[in-house]
Amino acid sequence: MTENFEPTIIGFTCNWCSYRAADLAGTARMKYAPNVRLIRLMCSGRLDPTFVLRALSSGADGVMITGCHPGECHYIEQNYKALRRYLLLKRVLKGLGIEPERVKLIWASAAEGAKFASETTAFVEEIRKLGPLNWGKARDQLPVISEPIQREEVAA
Amino acid sequence: MSEKKLERVGVYVCHCGTNIAGTVDVVSLAKWAEEKLKHLGVVVAREYKFMCSSLGQELIEKDIKELGLTRVVVAACSPHLHEKTFRTAAKNAGLNPYLVELASIREQVSWVHTDKAVATEKAKAVVAGAVSRVIENKALEEIKVPINPNTLIVGGGIAGIQAALEIANAGFHVYLVEREPSIGGHMAQFDKTFPTLDCAACILTPRMVEAGTHPNITLLTWSEVVNVSGYVGSFHVTVKKKARFVNEELCTGCAICQEKCPKKVIDDVFEAGLGYRKAIYTPFAQAVPKFPVLDKENCTYFIKGTCKACEKFCPTQAIDFNQQDQYVDLDVGNIILATGYDLFDARRVSNYGYGRLPNVFTNLEFERLSNAAGPTSGNIVLRDGKTTPKSVGIIHCVGSRDKNFNNYCSVICCMQGLKFAHLVHERTGATVYNFYIDMRTAYKAYDEFYQRVLEEGTLFVRGKVAEVTDAARYEHEKGKLIIQVEDTLIGKQRRIPVDMVILSSGLQPRHDAKAVGKQFGISCSTDGWFTEKHPKLDPVATMTEGIYIAGCAQGPKDIPSSVAQGAAASARVLDKILQKEVALEPIKASIDHDKCSGCRICNGLCPFNAIAFIEDDQVSDINPALCQGCGTCVAACPAGAISGTGFSDEQIMAQIDGLLFRNLLPVEA
Ligand SMILES: Cc1cc2nc3c(=O)[nH]c(=O)nc-3n(C[C@H](O)[C@H](O)[C@H](O)COP(=O)(O)OP(=O)(O)OC[C@H]3O[C@@H](n4cnc5c(N)ncnc54)[C@H](O)[C@@H]3O)c2cc1C
Ligand code: SF4
Ligand code: SF4
Ligand code: FES
Numbered sequence: 056m057t058e059n060f061e062p063t064i065i066g067f068t069c070n071w072c073s074y075r076a077a078d079l080a081g082t083a084r085m086k087y088a089p090n091v092r093l094i095r096l097m098c099s100g101r102l103d104p105t106f107v108l109r110a111l112s113s114g115a116d117g118v119m120i121t122g123c124h125p126g127e128c129h130y131i132e133q134n135y136k137a138l139r140r141y142l143l144l145k146r147v148l149k150g151l152g153i154e155p156e157r158v159k160l161i162w163a164s165a166a167e168g169a170k171f172a173s174e175t176t177a178f179v180e181e182i183r184k185l186g187p188l189n190w191g192k193a194r195d196q197l198p199v200i201s202e203p204i205q206r207e208e209v210a211a
Numbered sequence: 212m213s214e215k216k217l218e219r220v221g222v223y224v225c226h227c228g229t230n231i232a233g234t235v236d237v238v239s240l241a242k243w244a245e246e247k248l249k250h251l252g253v254v255v256a257r258e259y260k261f262m263c264s265s266l267g268q269e270l271i272e273k274d275i276k277e278l279g280l281t282r283v284v285v286a287a288c289s290p291h292l293h294e295k296t297f298r299t300a301a302k303n304a305g306l307n308p309y310l311v312e313l314a315s316i317r318e319q320v321s322w323v324h325t326d327k328a329v330a331t332e333k334a335k336a337v338v339a340g341a342v343s344r345v346i347e348n349k350a351l352e353e354i355k356v357p358i359n360p361n362t363l364i365v366g367g368g369i370a371g372i373q374a375a376l377e378i379a380n381a382g383f384h385v386y387l388v389e390r391e392p393s394i395g396g397h398m399a400q401f402d403k404t405f406p407t408l409d410c411a412a413c414i415l416t417p418r419m420v421e422a423g424t425h426p427n428i429t430l431l432t433w434s435e436v437v438n439v440s441g442y443v444g445s446f447h448v449t450v451k452k453k454a455r456f457v458n459e460e461l462c463t464g465c466a467i468c469q470e471k472c473p474k475k476v477i478d479d480v481f482e483a484g485l486g487y488r489k490a491i492y493t494p495f496a497q498a499v500p501k502f503p504v505l506d507k508e509n510c511t512y513f514i515k516g517t518c519k520a521c522e523k524f525c526p527t528q529a530i531d532f533n534q535q536d537q538y539v540d541l542d543v544g545n546i547i548l549a550t551g552y553d554l555f556d557a558r559r560v561s562n563y564g565y566g567r568l569p570n571v572f573t574n575l576e577f578e579r580l581s582n583a584a585g586p587t588s589g590n591i592v593l594r595d596g597k598t599t600p601k602s603v604g605i606i607h608c609v610g611s612r613d614k615n616f617n618n619y620c621s622v623i624c625c626m627q628g629l630k631f632a633h634l635v636h637e638r639t640g641a642t643v644y645n646f647y648i649d650m651r652t653a654y655k656a657y658d659e660f661y662q663r664v665l666e667e668g669t670l671f672v673r674g675k676v677a678e679v680t681d682a683a684r685y686e687h688e689k690g691k692l693i694i695q696v697e698d699t700l701i702g703k704q705r706r707i708p709v710d711m712v713i714l715s716s717g718l719q720p721r722h723d724a725k726a727v728g729k730q731f732g733i734s735c736s737t738d739g740w741f742t743e744k745h746p747k748l749d750p751v752a753t754m755t756e757g758i759y760i761a762g763c764a765q766g767p768k769d770i771p772s773s774v775a776q777g778a779a780a781s782a783r784v785l786d787k788i789l790q791k792e793v794a795l796e797p798i799k800a801s802i803d804h805d806k807c808s809g810c811r812i813c814n815g816l817c818p819f820n821a822i823a824f825i826e827d828d829q830v831s832d833i834n835p836a837l838c839q840g841c842g843t844c845v846a847a848c849p850a851g852a853i854s855g856t857g858f859s860d861e862q863i864m865a866q867i868d869g870l871l872f873r874n875l876l877p878v879e880a
Contacts, residue, residue, distance in 0.1 A: 065870060075754070077319060078318045081289070081319060081322040081323050082318065082322070089320075089333045092333065092337060092870040092871075093337075094340070094866050094867065094870070096858055097841055097842050098841040098842060100842060100843030100846065101841060101843060101846050101855070101858060102846060103845070103846035106867065109864055110871070113867060113873055114872075114873065115867075115871060127734065129732060130819075130841035133843045136816065136847075140846070166737045166742065167737070
């Protein structure tokens with residue numbers, strides 16, 4: 056059933072580490088799966104779990120949360136708070152009957168462009184295996200907005 | 212969506228030459244935005260070759276004025292590069308700069324994907340996200356904060372000294388914190404410096420003295436920064452001044468204590484383990500400041516309770532065994548980190564025998580050996596202290612350009628190897644071999660020096676040395692160190708017997724670079740060097756405003772480049788000081804007192820103690836001067852009473868919707 060399934064994923068990045076890792080992956084022309092669309096926050100600590108729920112209920116098949124490595128947060132320790140919320144959020148998702156693996160926390164320093172790229176591709180594959188989320192009725196009721204993404208290049 | 216009045220949004224898609232246009236169909240992207248995002252308020256979408264060019268910016272400015280745009284989205288490169296450019300353009304046209312959003316379709320799309328259809332599709336999502344978000348943006352005013360004109364410089368090597376002198380000469384105060392008893396750094400240990408063969412001390416000590424006596428420089432040696440808080444313009448720093456056990460007010464630097472102290476200690480730091488110092492010592496004769504340091508760990512009095520020879524002989528009663536560590540609080544506006552490098556530990560390349568074969572030396576040991584003020588008074592001799600070598604092998608790239616150790620080139624080792632070859636020749640007449648992978652002698656007068664050393668008769672063998680051994684196979688190898696190497700120019704294995712081997716250990720980040728970086732809120736590259744803001748265009752600034760880097764702390768480099776960076780960093784600081792105030796991003800959290808339930812959940816969340824509870828009103832409140840805008844409290848407030856400018860819930864929710872193509876017009880509509 057997931058043959059032609061191209062996951063749509065929302066990725067949250069922090070301004071100081073993981074967003075810069077994404078920039079670095081770009082500057083170094085590293086290729087990764089095109090399914091993740093990024094949002095920049097100042098810090099992973101800004102991540103309100105309702106953002107994740109909103110994304111999942113609005114058509115995203117997965118959510119990637121990224122930030123500085125533990126101990127390296129620009130705001131000292133806020134990523135630990137993100138970690139706590141993440142763990143809690145996974146329990147909530149389970150309670151809602153959604154695979155907790157649809158949300159993943161990834162640490163990437165500003166120097167880890169390669170890690171950002173490979174983790175992104177790996178996460179896309181994980182979500183591909185899980186299949187579409189179709190949470191609630193949201194997805195079906197979305198207006199048709201654009202041509203479907205073509206498959207071939209995805210593995211590049 | 213609600214019946215809110217529509218904003219007037221302009222979308223500007225940049226080709227970036229072919230950087231974007233090569234992978235994203237920019238023309239159809241702009242067309243799509245103009246058609247499909249109309250209901251969000253997009254009134255115009257244009258594409259242009261280089262949006263960041265003057266013409267590109269004028270295009271946007273013109274539209275703002277003529278079409279009455281109230282929001283702008285620029286689909287181009289990372290906001291970390293050009294956000295400022297486009298915000299300024301908006302400002303010039305009378306639009307609040309914070310009503311501009313960048314959609315990164317280069318770093319996040321064209322450079323990381325290959326299929327044009329897929330990339331264009333993603334670019335549409337990114338643009339839709341930015342448009343949805345920008346309509347929720349609020350006009351913000353920059354926050355201006357005053358700049359404290361004092362500067363902290365950490366590390367008193369040549370880079371830090373240079374920076375300190377530049378700022379001090381411009382009339383501003385500098386606190387120069389150095390961990391060792393004296394400033395000078397690695398350069399103070401050298402004999403000669405390439406390529407000019409200037410005596411290192413002769414060119415360095417005048418700078419050290421100038422720094423030591425400058426009315427605008429406060430030297431804090433034998434000191435370390437233990438705490439940093441605040442932000443650009445007003446950092447608060449606590450420096451631990453370790454007890455010297457010498458009263459600096461009384462000490463005249465006569466050095467009698469050092470003479471009389473009966474306790475000899477191997478000097479692992481300055482003499483690289485080749486020489487001795489006393490338990491009370493200054494690392495070298497020209498040390499700045501002149502005051503000695505009593506090393507408690509090795510002092511007989513501190514170990515056994517008797518001795519105090521230094522106290523007895525000190526003519527000014529400067530020795531103070533009761534001295535305690537002191538903590539000094541400083542307020543500074545800017546900080547320069549010039550903490551330098553550590554040397555690669557040559558023991559790690561066990562096949563080169565350092566630490567096992569006595570006549571294998573490191574480069575730093577050789578600097579001390581050839582230094583007239585060093586343990587052998589400049590005589591180049593074997594470990595026995597008397598035999599002059601008849602043949603010497605210098606091995607390059609030890610620990611550098613090596614997958615097993617450091618991948619990078621340490622930059623200075625080729626030139627340093629040539630310098631050593633010259634010195635050995637000049638002083639001993641020995642046959643000298645240089646074993647190199649590639650000779651790298653770029654920069655002014657460097658290759659000429661290489662030619663000179665070639666002409667002096669130094670032999671060069673191209674190949675990575677496999678092993679240094681004392682296991683002789685032939686008669687002529689007996690009692691020698693044999694260098695086993697594949698000479699890649701003649702394609703042959705060679706065994707070259709020598710009396711002395713010098714290993715060009717590479718430079719590596721300070722062992723505590725990561726911790727120091729963390730303390731000052733800056734990051735390190737994967738190799739461990741401090742990361743600059745931009746590798747080409749902003750090499751001495753960091754991502755954290757007000758924190759600059761200079762010298763080898765940023766990466767391996769020679770003295771001229773370290774000095775240039777020290778001066779460059781100081782220019783950046785002076786620029787800040789002269790502006791008297793700095794504009795900060797107005798990204799702050801605030802609490803709506805009417806919504807706050809007084810639950811206090813947010814109170815403990817802020818690492819900067821910006822949130823306080825007002826007992827009288829039973830609500831929490833945020834001090835905007837302390838808030839750094841991380842947004843953690845915003846996400847945590849169960850009452851939704853906290854909002855964050857620049858990254859509000861509305862903005863983020865809208866961006867999610869946009870990225871997921873919600874709220875878009877149906878294709879056939
Ligand atoms: C064997 C050898 C020979 C060389 N010969 C030459 C040459 O001939 N010509 C040339 O151009 N270059 C030469 N170089 C390179 C040269 O050493 C460097 O370019 C230069 O010393 C870099 O200066 P710096 O100030 O950045 O670092 P450093 O000299 O390492 O100084 C850093 C200073 O910061 C202090 N520090 C570190 N951490 C802290 C902290 N946390 N708190 C407080 N203080 C701290 C250190 O104690 C030190 O004093 C040579 C290098 C080697 C290894
Ligand atoms: S206490 Fe004794 S050992 Fe220590 S410095 Fe003084 S004389 Fe030397
Ligand atoms: S946004 Fe961050 S820094 Fe500002 S008050 Fe909230 S927790 Fe503190
Ligand atoms: S700033 Fe990156 S996680 Fe906090």
